[in-house]
Amino acid sequence: MLEISNLQAGVAGKPILKGLSLDVKPGEIHAIMGPNGAGKSTLGYTLGGRPGYGVTGGSVIFDGADLLAMEPHERAAAGLFLGFQYPVEIPGVSFVQFLREALNAQRKTRGEDPLSGGEFLKLAREKAALLKLDMEMLKRPVNVGFSGGEKKRAEMVQMGILDPKLAILDETDSGLDIDALRIVGEGINAIMRKPDKAVLLITHYQRLLDYVKPDHVHVLTAGRIVKSGGPELALELEREGYEAVAA
Amino acid sequence: MSGAVTLERPTNRDEEWRYADAGFLKAADPAALAQWMEWTVAPGEVVQEYRVLASGDEAGGTVERLRVHVGRNGRFECAAVNAAGHYARLELEVTLEQGAHFSFGGVTIGGEGKVQEFVTRVIHAEPEATSRQVVRAVQWGHATGNFLGRIDVVRDAQKTDAAQNFKAILLEKGAAANAKPELEIYADDVKCAHGAAIGALDRQAAFYMASRGIPPEVARKLLVRAYIADAFELVTDEEVRTRLLDEALAALEGAAL
Numbered sequence: 001m002l003e004i005s006n007l008q009a010g011v012a013g014k015p016i017l018k019g020l021s022l023d024v025k026p027g028e029i030h031a032i033m034g035p036n037g038a039g040k041s042t043l044g045y046t047l048g049g050r051p052g053y054g055v056t057g058g059s060v061i062f063d064g065a066d067l068l069a070m071e072p073h074e075r076a077a078a079g080l081f082l083g084f085q086y087p088v089e090i091p092g093v094s095f096v097q098f099l100r101e102a103l104n105a106q107r108k109t110r111g112e113d114p115l116s117g118g119e120f121l122k123l124a125r126e127k128a129a130l131l132k133l134d135m136e137m138l139k140r141p142v143n144v145g146f147s148g149g150e151k152k153r154a155e156m157v158q159m160g161i162l163d164p165k166l167a168i169l170d171e172t173d174s175g176l177d178i179d180a181l182r183i184v185g186e187g188i189n190a191i192m193r194k195p196d197k198a199v200l201l202i203t204h205y206q207r208l209l210d211y212v213k214p215d216h217v218h219v220l221t222a223g224r225i226v227k228s229g230g231p232e233l234a235l236e237l238e239r240e241g242y243e244a245v246a247a
Numbered sequence: 248m249s250g251a252v253t254l255e256r257p258t259n260r261d262e263e264w265r266y267a268d269a270g271f272l273k274a275a276d277p278a279a280l281a282q283w284m285e286w287t288v289a290p291g292e293v294v295q296e297y298r299v300l301a302s303g304d305e306a307g308g309t310v311e312r313l314r315v316h317v318g319r320n321g322r323f324e325c326a327a328v329n330a331a332g333h334y335a336r337l338e339l340e341v342t343l344e345q346g347a348h349f350s351f352g353g354v355t356i357g358g359e360g361k362v363q364e365f366v367t368r369v370i371h372a373e374p375e376a377t378s379r380q381v382v383r384a385v386q387w388g389h390a391t392g393n394f395l396g397r398i399d400v401v402r403d404a405q406k407t408d409a410a411q412n413f414k415a416i417l418l419e420k421g422a423a424a425n426a427k428p429e430l431e432i433y434a435d436d437v438k439c440a441h442g443a444a445i446g447a448l449d450r451q452a453a454f455y456m457a458s459r460g461i462p463p464e465v466a467r468k469l470l471v472r473a474y475i476a477d478a479f480e481l482v483t484d485e486e487v488r489t490r491l492l493d494e495a496l497a498a499l500e501g502a503a504l
């Protein structure tokens with residue numbers, strides 16, 4: 001589903017990803033762990049096509065297509081979802097309006113009919129309930145006045161509504177208390193644990209992995225994957241720290 | 248006819264014409280520029296006025312000047328879209344009697360070399376009058392959006408409460424915005440607030456929208472709509488508000504950005 005080969009990328013001329021390779025197959029959940037500043041968010045932004053993140057080498061094939069050749073909104077329509085470490089506030093635009101525009105724009109790009117207002121609200125209500133987020137909150141401006149945890153739950157509601165093939169979730173667990181962590185973890189499983197979908201779970205800590213069991217765990221340090229293994233690698237990292245494990 | 252008054256042609260040296268299009272002023276008829284429409288709002292009455300200077304008329308220019316006298320406890324509420332060109336100006340001079348209120352919401356929106364402006368003068372002539380002005384400018388190309396807002400508070404117009412707020416977003420390098428608040432205050436118990444800010448469209452919000460599948464032109468429209476909506480908050484009629492927003496956004500629709 002996602003084949004990253006020898007990816008080199010950076011911001012403002014500063015190289016950050018220094019030859020990163022990763023192969024994600026349908027049905028798999030991969031965890032990417034690493035210390036602060038390793039390049040985890042840079043990986044997410046580069047795959048999402050954020051302006052300013054320049055690719056200087058390597059390739060990324062998503063579902064058989066050249067991901068790096070697509071515009072950011074085309075990547076979303078192709079089935080990529082980026083869960084933000086710091087979700088963005090958009091005053092004056094309600095979540096309902098934002099998500100309906102997003103879903104219908106994606107459907108249009110894929111040659112599908114738009115959802116009516118009623119159909120959309122039904123879908124939004126269902127996904128909000130799954131994440132235990134009050135539907136009233138989706139009538140408010142995007143992320144404005146949301147707590148850290150609410151923002152992360154709203155990210156997962158968005159993922160549920162947009163129903164992507166591949167989700168890259170950048171520290172979706174940060175800022176969550178224990179209950180919210182469980183709700184978000186179960187939400188990820190309900191939405192993405194399917195044979196034709198895959199998840200790239202970027203995280204610092206083992207704790208989210210108690211709920212969302214990864215098939216593969218990778219350690220990212222200084223722009224490269226330095227070690228890969230099964231779920232036990234996450235436990236090892238938690239016990240011994242990145243330095244000991246990655247050395 | 249004999250005895251006709253010779254009118255002087257305004258130039259950019261005149262304070263209230265300082266940002267006007269110089270070419271337009273040179274060619275314009277001074278008599279036409281000196282004309283005012285005169286309105287009166289009776290005591291206790293409410294008058295609402297919505298104006299759209301629409302895009303499409305790119306040759307020459309438009310100057311509309313409206314002088315309004317608002318009687319005791321009356322209200323004059325005006326919302327305007329200025330999307331016209333090449334030079335388009337709406338000028339308001341509003342005099343407020345005791346306890347009267349004036350609200351103004353204006354949006355300039357345009358590209359190419361358009362010069363679009365609002366020029367207001369609010370005269371708080373008696374105590375306890377209030378005024379609220381919110382102007383938003385959205386420009387691209389090498390267009391300019393201006394707001395010249397003068398507030399006069401005469402002696403003894405105590406408990407005056409006046410506010411004006413201007414914000415501009417420039418969608419391209421080369422576009423410009425000017426704000427010139429001018430406060431002449433001769434009373435001492437007065438609240439007078441003004442603010443101005445010029446920036447670009449929020450890039451982070453645009454990427455966030457793109458990451459959800461919203462194409463750039465739709466994202467821009469949503470963000471601009473949210474941005475200018477502040478100016479039309481004074482419009483309580485939802486249908487009118489939507490029409491004004493749509494009129495303003497129509498100018499953005501055809502923009503080659």
Ligand SMILES: Nc1ncnc2c1ncn2[C@@H]1O[C@H](COP(=O)(O)OP(=O)(O)O)[C@@H](O)[C@H]1O
Nearest residue numbers: 011012014016035036037038039040041042043
């Ligand atoms: N916009 C930016 N400008 C300059 N340097 C950046 C920018 N974003 C990230 N970096 C740098 O890139 C490196 C990787 O950052 P990041 O991808 O955010 O790491 P992580 O998510 O693993 O903590 C860090 O050294 C960081 O300082």
Ligand SMILES: [Mg+2]
Nearest residue numbers: 040041042085
């Ligand atoms: Mg990060």
